[in-house]
Amino acid sequence: MFIGVPREDHRHEHRVGLSPSSVARLTRRGHTVHLESGAGDGAHFSDQVFEEVGAQIVYSKEEVYRRADLVCRVGWVSVEELEMVKPGLALCGFHHLAVAPRAKVRRLLEIEATVIGYELIRDRDGHFAILPPMSEMAGQMAVQIAAHYLQTEVGGRGILLGNVPGVPPPTVLILGAGTVGRTAARLALDSGAHVILIDDALSKLRAASHELDGRPVTAMANARNLGRYSAFADVVIGAVLIPGSRAPYLMTEDMVKAMKPGSVIIDLSIDQGGCVETSRPTTPENPTFVAHEVIHYCVPNMTANIARTATRALANAATPYVLEMAEKGVESAIRTHPGLAAGVYVYKGELVNQQVAEALELSATPLEELFSEGTEA
Numbered sequence: 289m290f291i292g293v294p295r296e297d298h299r300h301e302h303r304v305g306l307s308p309s310s311v312a313r314l315t316r317r318g319h320t321v322h323l324e325s326g327a328g329d330g331a332h333f334s335d336q337v338f339e340e341v342g343a344q345i346v347y348s349k350e351e352v353y354r355r356a357d358l359v360c361r362v363g364w365v366s367v368e369e370l371e372m373v374k375p376g377l378a379l380c381g382f383h384h385l386a387v388a389p390r391a392k393v394r395r396l397l398e399i400e401a402t403v404i405g406y407e408l409i410r411d412r413d414g415h416f417a418i419l420p421p422m423s424e425m426a427g428q429m430a431v432q433i434a435a436h437y438l439q440t441e442v443g444g445r446g447i448l449l450g451n452v453p454g455v456p457p458p459t460v461l462i463l464g465a466g467t468v469g470r471t472a473a474r475l476a477l478d479s480g481a482h483v484i485l486i487d488d489a490l491s492k493l494r495a496a497s498h499e500l501d502g503r504p505v506t507a508m509a510n511a512r513n514l515g516r517y518s519a520f521a522d523v524v525i526g527a528v529l530i531p532g533s534r535a536p537y538l539m540t541e542d543m544v545k546a547m548k549p550g551s552v553i554i555d556l557s558i559d560q561g562g563c564v565e566t567s568r569p570t571t572p573e574n575p576t577f578v579a580h581e582v583i584h585y586c587v588p589n590m591t592a593n594i595a596r597t598a599t600r601a602l603a604n605a606a607t608p609y610v611l612e613m614a615e616k617g618v619e620s621a622i623r624t625h626p627g628l629a630a631g632v633y634v635y636k637g638e639l640v641n642q643q644v645a646e647a648l649e650l651s652a653t654p655l656e657e658l659f660s661e662g663t664e665a
Contacts, residue, residue, distance in 0.1 A: 289614040290320050292356030294349050295327040298363050300572045302330025302595035305360035305381065307603035308341045310610070315342030319614045322346050322355050331595040353377065358618060360610055362602065363589060364388065370395050376636065378402040378618045380610065382422075382589070385633050386534050386647040387561050393639070393648055400637030402618060406602075408531055408641075409609060409631035416531070417609070417627060420467050421601035425591045427471025427527065430554045431479065433590075434460070434523040437552045437576065437583050444583060445550035447522055451480025459484065461517050463509070463538050463563060464527035465492040468556055470499060472525050477503045484517050486538075514538060519546045526555040528563040532633075532643040535560040541580075549581035558586040622655075629655055 291314060293305045304327045306314075311321050323343040325335055335345050346352055353359065353372040361381040365373065370392065373379070383405045385393055396403055406418040435449035436442065438458070451457045460476040462469045465487035473496065476483045483504040487493050493506040507513045518524055518539060524547070528535045535557035544553070544566045557563040566579045567586045575587050591598040609628055613621040622629050633641045638653050645652035 289617075290322065290355050290357045291610070291614060292352040292359040293321060293323040293327055293343075294352045294359065294361055294369070295324040296330075296362055297349070297366055297369065298589075301363050301589065301592045303362045303592050303599045303602065304328045304331050304333060304595075305362055306607070306610070307600050308333055308337050308343075309600075310603040310607040311338055311343045312341035313607060313611060314614060317611065317615065320344065322352050324349055324352050328599075331599040333596075333599070358610070358613055360606070362592075362599075365392075365396075367392065367395075370399070373399050373401055375400045376402070378404065378613070380404045380406065380606070382406050382559075383633060384559055385641065385644045386532055387559075388648075390648045390650070393634075393644070393650065396634050397637050397639060401634055402622075402632065402636055403634040404628070404631045405532070405633050406606060406631065408633075410627035412625075412627055414627070416467075418602070418605040419529075419531075421605055422591055422598065423467035423529075424471045425594065425598060425601065426556050427468040428475055429590055429594070430468075430472045430525050430527075430556055431460075431475040433585055434525065434552050434554055435479070437585060438522065438550075442583075443550060443578065444552060445522060445548065449476070449479050449481055449523070457482045458522040459517075459520060460523045460525065461521035462486065462504075462525045462527055463514075464529065464557075465489070465496040465506070466527060466529055468527035468529070469525070470496050472527060473500060473504050476523075481523075484521070486513060486517070509538060515543050515546070518543045519548075521547065522551050524551070524553045524564070526553065526557045526563040526567070528557045529560065530643075532641055533560070534647055535563045537563060537565045539564040539566075541565045544582055545580045547580070547582045550583070552583045552585065555584065555586045556590070559588045562586060623659060 321343045350372045358378045411417040438444035438447045440446040485504045488509040555567040640655040
């Protein structure tokens with residue numbers, strides 16, 4: 289199979305769709321990898337390193353899209369790139385179509401693309417397969433970033449995210465007890481902070497409490513608890529994920545107004561629209577804004593800033609699925625692997641994800657129906 293790896297053209301995206309070790313695995317099996325020159329520069333993987341493991345370097349993005357049967361990227365496809373996509377091409381990456389412009393989704397349907405979202409792919413046991421390493425890294429980064437913005441010189445409350453004898457520890461409120469939330473909780477607890485973990489699923493809270501040896505306070509996610517705990521929190525970390533859908537607002541603007549001046553919100557759900565009503569996307573250049581005297585950090589795809597580590601972690605998780613599609617063909621791999629099928633947003637120009645359809649007011653056809661129709665034909 290011909291596999292394309294374009295250079296990411298989003299300004300603050302430094303990761304690359306495949307690592308050199310992943311390319312080596314593919315080329316050893318006889319597959320051809322066309323990599324756009326400079327695609328790995330942001331992660332300090334040179335063209336030469338990729339060539340040494342069998343990649344063929346090409347010098348235009350259009351060449352990548354025109355030659356490939358399957359394109360492996362990190363983020364969503366830009367409007368400009370959409371015009372280079374040949375009919376029937378399969379695209380892998382973190383697409384987050386539920387918060388994408390409707391016109392862009394319509395264009396993907398028009399060109400009969402197959403769109404596979406890394407954020408939705410599951411393993412054969414039904415667990416998310418590619419999302420966890422990215423979530424773990426984001427959870428770790430959130431605590432480090434919060435510690436920075438609590439400092440006086442950057443407008444924070446002048447609080448150490450740690451534990452000093454004789455001084456009460458800071459309170460970190462974490463919204464969501466999934467992988468991101470548990471990872472952030474572990475680091476914050478290890479720093480000496482007082483941690484409150486909120487979720488609407490008792491099973492997740494129980495699992496987190498057991499995993500963290502009962503150290504965090506756990507509470508159900510309801511308006512009373514959110515309002516009560518956010519009012520005295522020094523840091524709020526939003527870690528809410530509904531796969532394929534827009535994140536719900538858990539914290540209202542009134543709750544933000546009630547927070548202490550100089551406290552910090554890290555909204556890690558911003559990739560899916562944010563879980564705090566006052567959040568809006570920011571950039572690594574201007575990562576924060578202040579609303580109601582509360583510092584907001586809302587940088588999407590924040591692991592792009594640790595590009596080398598993130599590229600390796602992404603490739604480790606994604607390559608088995610890329611290899612399966614390369615070996616079997618995209619259609620056959622999707623048909624035979626339910627976890628891979630779960631990652632499909634669009635199949636040959638047909639929207640198959642119901643959550644995206646509802647978010648964008650479009651219609652969707654279940655993937656199973658398309659397979660049945662194809663079999664009957």
